[in-house]
Amino acid sequence: MVNYIIRRLLLLIPVFIGVSILAFSLLRLIPGDPAKSMLGNKATAAQLQSLRLELGLNKPLPEQYKDYMGNVLKGDLGYSIKSHDSVLGEIGTRLPATLELSIVALIFAIVIGVLAGIISAAKRHSWFDHVSMTGALFGVSMPIFWLGLMMIWLFSVTLHWLPPSGRLSVGVHLHIITNFYLLDSILTGNWQAFKDSFLHILMPALALGTIPMAVIARMTRSSMLEVLSQDFIRTANAKGLAKYLIIFQHALKNAFLPILTVIGSQFGFLLGGAVLTETIFSWPGIGRYVYQSILSRDYPVVQSTILIIAVLFVLINLITDLLYKYFDPRIRYD
Amino acid sequence: MKKKQFVMIFTLIVSVLLIIAGCSSGKDAATQDNGNDGAVTAGDNSKSSGEKTLIFGRGADSVQLDPSKVTDGESLYVTNQIYDTLVRYKQDNTEVKPALATDWTTSDDGKVWTFHLRKDVKFHDGTKFDANAVVYNFKRWTQSADFVYYGYMFGANKDNMKGIISNVEATDDYTVKMTLSEPNAPFLQTLAMPAFGIASPTAVKKYGANYFKHPVGTGPFVFDSWVKDDKITLHKNKDYFGQVADVNKVIFRVIPDNGARFMELQAGTINMMEGLDPEDMQKVTKDPNLKIVSRPAMNVAYMSMNTSKKGPMSSQKVRQAINMAINKKKLMSLYQGIGKEAKNPLPPSVWSYNDDVQDYHYNVKKAKKLLAEAGYGNGFTMNLYTMTNPRPYMPQPQLTAEAIQQMLKAVKIKVNVVENDWDTHLVKTENGEDDAALMGWVGDNGDPDNFLYVLLDKDNAKKGSAGNTAFYKNDQVHDLLKKGQVTLNQNERTKIYKQVQQIVHDDAPWVPIAYATQPMAVNKNVMDYVPHSTGSEPFNYIKLK
Numbered sequence: 001m002v003n004y005i006i007r008r009l010l011l012l013i014p015v016f017i018g019v020s021i022l023a024f025s026l027l028r029l030i031p032g033d034p035a036k037s038m039l040g041n042k043a044t045a046a047q048l049q050s051l052r053l054e055l056g057l058n059k060p061l062p063e064q065y066k067d068y069m070g071n072v073l074k075g076d077l078g079y080s081i082k083s084h085d086s087v088l089g090e091i092g093t094r095l096p097a098t099l100e101l102s103i104v105a106l107i108f109a110i111v112i113g114v115l116a117g118i119i120s121a122a123k124r125h126s127w128f129d130h131v132s133m134t135g136a137l138f139g140v141s142m143p144i145f146w147l148g149l150m151m152i153w154l155f156s157v158t159l160h161w162l163p164p165s166g167r168l169s170v171g172v173h174l175h176i177i178t179n180f181y182l183l184d185s186i187l188t189g190n191w192q193a194f195k196d197s198f199l200h201i202l203m204p205a206l207a208l209g210t211i212p213m214a215v216i217a218r219m220t221r222s223s224m225l226e227v228l229s230q231d232f233i234r235t236a237n238a239k240g241l242a243k244y245l246i247i248f249q250h251a252l253k254n255a256f257l258p259i260l261t262v263i264g265s266q267f268g269f270l271l272g273g274a275v276l277t278e279t280i281f282s283w284p285g286i287g288r289y290v291y292q293s294i295l296s297r298d299y300p301v302v303q304s305t306i307l308i309i310a311v312l313f314v315l316i317n318l319i320t321d322l323l324y325k326y327f328d329p330r331i332r333y334d
Numbered sequence: 335m336k337k338k339q340f341v342m343i344f345t346l347i348v349s350v351l352l353i354i355a356g357c358s359s360g361k362d363a364a365t366q367d368n369g370n371d372g373a374v375t376a377g378d379n380s381k382s383s384g385e386k387t388l389i390f391g392r393g394a395d396s397v398q399l400d401p402s403k404v405t406d407g408e409s410l411y412v413t414n415q416i417y418d419t420l421v422r423y424k425q426d427n428t429e430v431k432p433a434l435a436t437d438w439t440t441s442d443d444g445k446v447w448t449f450h451l452r453k454d455v456k457f458h459d460g461t462k463f464d465a466n467a468v469v470y471n472f473k474r475w476t477q478s479a480d481f482v483y484y485g486y487m488f489g490a491n492k493d494n495m496k497g498i499i500s501n502v503e504a505t506d507d508y509t510v511k512m513t514l515s516e517p518n519a520p521f522l523q524t525l526a527m528p529a530f531g532i533a534s535p536t537a538v539k540k541y542g543a544n545y546f547k548h549p550v551g552t553g554p555f556v557f558d559s560w561v562k563d564d565k566i567t568l569h570k571n572k573d574y575f576g577q578v579a580d581v582n583k584v585i586f587r588v589i590p591d592n593g594a595r596f597m598e599l600q601a602g603t604i605n606m607m608e609g610l611d612p613e614d615m616q617k618v619t620k621d622p623n624l625k626i627v628s629r630p631a632m633n634v635a636y637m638s639m640n641t642s643k644k645g646p647m648s649s650q651k652v653r654q655a656i657n658m659a660i661n662k663k664k665l666m667s668l669y670q671g672i673g674k675e676a677k678n679p680l681p682p683s684v685w686s687y688n689d690d691v692q693d694y695h696y697n698v699k700k701a702k703k704l705l706a707e708a709g710y711g712n713g714f715t716m717n718l719y720t721m722t723n724p725r726p727y728m729p730q731p732q733l734t735a736e737a738i739q740q741m742l743k744a745v746k747i748k749v750n751v752v753e754n755d756w757d758t759h760l761v762k763t764e765n766g767e768d769d770a771a772l773m774g775w776v777g778d779n780g781d782p783d784n785f786l787y788v789l790l791d792k793d794n795a796k797k798g799s800a801g802n803t804a805f806y807k808n809d810q811v812h813d814l815l816k817k818g819q820v821t822l823n824q825n826e827r828t829k830i831y832k833q834v835q836q837i838v839h840d841d842a843p844w845v846p847i848a849y850a851t852q853p854m855a856v857n858k859n860v861m862d863y864v865p866h867s868t869g870s871e872p873f874n875y876i877k878l879k
Contacts, residue, residue, distance in 0.1 A: 042405060043405075043485070044486070046479065046491045050478075051479070051480065083397055084398060084403070084546060085547070094562070094563065149591075149593050152594060164594065164597055165594055166564065166587065166589075170585055170603075280591050281594070282591075282594065284562060288590065292394075
């Protein structure tokens with residue numbers, strides 16, 4: 001098992017190199033000039049040239065790549081062309097925001113999705129089954145930004161139950177340690193901040209989690225149905241085992257592998273799909289940041305962020321694969 | 335066993351949290367007021383804790399808080415609160431008034447400006463403001479090529495980083511002498527631009543490359559904190575030399591989506607916003623808690639006709655006929671209420687606007703007659719270049735182009751519309767590829783020269799970089815504009831620019847289309863807010879009821 005983990009981690013190296021080359025070259029294929037984007041239309045040709053020289057944009061591409069990767073391996077992810085701030089610093093405040101949102105969204109998606117899928121499978125063709133599967137179809141089809149705006153209108157403007165957007169209310173003070181606001185409020189014992197940040201994350205997490213929720217619900221249902229139709233379930237039934245024990249203790253564990261696969265891939269979707277949610281709910285996350293950086297041709301930011309997200313993704317896949325063994329001891333790693 | 339328990343416990347925790355959130359929401363609506371330092375909820379104009387806070391919602395974050403490093407409005411909007419310039423714009427027009435400088439004199443040849451500075455001013459970090467601070471700033475601005483506005487307004491380049499300001503020196507503690515290489519009448523107007531805010535030398539030296547995150551000026555508000563992409567917090571400068579602010583705190587919040595931002599205003603979690611969708615203007619007027627405040631236009635939208643092309647565009651009669659064939663009133667419907675018909679290249683907010691100019695009336699019959707006189711009674715074919723991105727002065731450029739295309743059909747002119755994204759559109763029109771093009775301009779310093787010289791002087795009609803996309807070359811206009819640049823007397827300059835506007839009207843290189851005001855929505859308890867035409871204004875005059 002340890003060998004397996006080491007092997008998988010070693011695979012990170014070719015992924016790292018491949019992704020970096022791809023990101024590097026694709027970025028430069030987009031027409032547009034980072035210097036012009038940075039300085040604006042009123043800059044003179046001389047100012048543009050001077051900035052390009054400063055950024056090393058005139059050097060041949062392989063040399064630029066070598067310089068960039070050399071710095072990355074030393075821990076220097078470069079400086080944003082636009083803001084002059086270090087990329088590591090910019091990502092450091094934004095990535096935790098997106099991760100926090102994605103994790104909470106995933107938790108909602110798993111809890112609600114798996115439960116709904118289980119009940120639908122157990123009570124197949126019942127009203128619950130029909131309602132929840134229609135709801136799932138709805139969830140997958142609904143555009144996030146429309147859903148988000150509707151939620152804000154209903155819960156904030158009309159009912160005044162929840163704050164419209166952002167991570168924390170204006171008057172609330174929180175000492176930042178990890179930039180995961182929920183975690184930081186627990187660590188500093190700040191109950192007011194915890195309540196406030198939870199209220200703020202509720203809508204965006206639900207909105208972001210609708211699609212994974214729907215996908216997980218449907219996958220759970222079909223996987224459970226398959227397992228529930230197997231002989232050993234019939235045996236358990238015949239033996240007089242309680243229905244809910246059959247479902248949760250025997251069936252779910254056997255059905256969980258495909259569900260786990262879906263959960264793993266949905267996490268990837270969450271990290272990327274956060275752009276729209278982050279825009280609607282003014283969530284200062286990395287999705288929005290990368291999108292804006294692409295528009296302004298901020299090469300160092302986009303390159304480094306893509307690298308980090310790729311590494312994250314590989315690690316998530318590894319964890320998902322390792323979790324398989326927990327659910328199905330028959331699986332061997334070799 | 336473990337799986338089931340895990341799921342159950344989790345569901346339990348989540349439900350408990352949801353119940354807590356739901357139950358306490360009734361109380362929250364009231365307690366949130368106290369926690370939010372005066373932020374209001376809809377219908378509730380409380381400032382319960384006594385702290386007055388302005389919460390301004392905008393669509394994007396500032397880039398850097400060092401005004402000499404940026405050109406984006408979001409940065410300069412915030413720095414206008416933190417820094418002062420030597421002179422500032424008056425509240426309701428683009429003339430200048432003393433700020434860090436109390437008075438000034440110019441030499442007879444207009445090349446030497448002597449500024450006397452205020453003696454009672456301190457930067458937010460306690461450093462004394464004096465002539466050395468001003469000299470330090472000017473030197474800093476010319477050290478690298480990234481102060482775009484300095485280069486643009488003062489003609490700096492690689493070989494001459496100082497541009498026309500050849501020397502800046504402190505003749506005593508509170509007097510600065512600036513020597514220019516040539517007279518520059520708009521000099522004061524330019525110095526009033528927020529880009530030329532004076533920074534604390536101590537802070538600049540202390541923070542070095544990170545100064546842009548730790549701005550220190552002399553302005554009515556002091557910088558507190560910046561959470562990137564989220565909010566910037568300022569508090570009032572109690573020792574400000576000008577009018578001390580009525581509000582205690584100003585918070586600039588980033589809310590990218592226009593709809594979401596408007597809903598925040600409706601919910602009361604922000605009390606000012608920019609970027610109001612014209613469709614939402616109705617909702618604001620109907621809402622008892624909100625009101626519209628308009629930023630006067632310092633822009634102009636127009637169709638330039640390429641006079642350098644042989645053929646119909648080079649004929650004055652044809653251009654006048656086209657002016658008469660276009661129904662500007664109808665074009666305003668594409669502006670959703672924020673556009674006003676334009677007759678001059680200058681908007682009314684800029685001094686020397688010539689209201690005596692008589693615009694061409696919409697008259698198809700007369701247009702046809704003029705075309706026949708010019709030899710184009712049977713019409714002709716032309717192209718019209720337009721951009722695809724909305725611009726501040728033209729929210730729907732493609733529809734505007736199509737509307738013009740329709741209107742010119744009536745006088746037998748066949749128009750082919752050519753669309754490009756903004757950057758490409760600029761390149762092509764600056765190269766003179768078009769017969770006519772939809773264009774626009776947003777003023778920089780509120781000086782008429784900034785409109786007329788840039789857009790209509792023959793100096794700027796060079797292929798490849800033409801700001802004068804009509805390639806309009808009139809020697810009389812040129813001589814007048816050159817004179818206006820070196821005449822320091824404002825009345826004289828006004829006469830000159832009024833004359834230029836009349837000549838331009840008669841020659842008709844353009845069809846001026848519109849001036850667009852930017853509507854902003856604020857809570858009714860925000861009083862005395864006067865948005866400035868240059869795009870930003872200091873908030874120390876605002877009162878929160």
